[in-house]
Amino acid sequence: MDTIGTDGVAGQHSRGETARARRRKSYSLEEKQRLVAESCEPGASVSLVARRHDINANLLFTWRRQMRTPTSAASPLELVPVEVISSASAASPAAAAGAEQRGMIEIVLVGGVRVRVDAEVSEAALRRVLSALKAVA
Structure with missing residues (x-):
């Protein structure tokens, strides 16, 4: 027009x-x-x-x-070792100092769940583990 x-x-x-x-x-x-x-x-x-x-x-x-790319097709799932520690059996200060020297990270989630990973863990694997724990909670 x-x-x-x-x-x-x-x-x-x-x-x-x-x-x-x-x-x-x-x-x-x-x-x-x-x-x-x-x-x-x-x-x-x-x-x-x-x-x-x-x-x-x-x-x-x-x-x-x-x-x-869809997150489900981005990469196959990897299993990552996770250690869950109850608050009653918390590590001693000496063990915690050793963990810090190696680059150990401890993540405390809501509800008291703790996830420990070292500096070698991949970001994608950690994200999948945390997502799985969130889905279960």
């Missing part, structure tokens, strides 16, 4: 573009992947990446969501 622009000429939009010239830009999968990867870099801002490439930030967020 033609519109009447500010200059009074039919078929022109206010920006001087004809209706036929206003088409959406299409992006190849490789372009989308490159922009998503750039926006996922440490310290990157989605809105700044979008502005730099002259796209809407919401479009970039949509691409990121579409390309995200």
Whole structure:
């Protein structure tokens, strides 16, 4: 449908573009992947990446969501050794000092459940263990 622009000429939009010239830009999968990867870099801002490439930030967020792998398919489950200690048999201060030197972490959850892991535990494995414990509680 033609519109009447500010200059009074039919078929022109206010920006001087004809209706036929206003088409959406299409992006190849490789372009989308490159922009998503750039926006996922440490310290990157989605809105700044979008502005730099002259796209809407919401479009970039949509691409990121579409390309995200589901957490259930991200990686197979790993079993991680977990030691649950009741509050009655808490470790002695000397044992606790030794654990700190090795990078031992003790996480006390609501309800008094304690999870101990060392510095070698992967973040993904720890996240799955904590999620499982949360689901059981």
